Amino acid sequence: MIGWALGFGFAAISIALAMNLWRLIKGPDMADRILALDTMTINAIxxxxxxxxxxxxxxxxxxxxxxxxxxxxxxxxxxKFLLRGDIIE
Structure with a gap:
């Protein structure tokens, strides 16, 4: 039973990663790309x-x-870079 759950989990997260990659490439502005990258990090976790x-x-x-x-x-x-244009103050 745990095998089925792991398989479903891997499939669902893989689909989510593919959709996040699409948003990272196609994102209309930089904020969408930052959110997609953060969500990809969560999916990788x-x-x-x-x-x-x-x-x-x-x-x-x-x-x-x-x-x-x-x-x-x-x-x-x-x-911070997106808002201020500088990371280190």
Missing amino acids: GIIILGGIADGSGTSFEAAMLLALVGFVGTVAYA
Whole structure:
């Protein structure tokens, strides 16, 4: 039963990643591209977590946590650059 759930999870997140990639390429302005990149980071975290559940390893959860931290800092930096034109004050 868990195999079916993991397969469905991988398929759903893969479809979401494809739609986010489309928004990243086609986005009408820079804010949409930043949101698409942030959502792609969240989807990548989901894939890492699902892979950790499938393998039964605990190290993937730490990798997902590190990716979440880096993704958050990156999104904040992109948004600050978009608003002010400068990251470091």
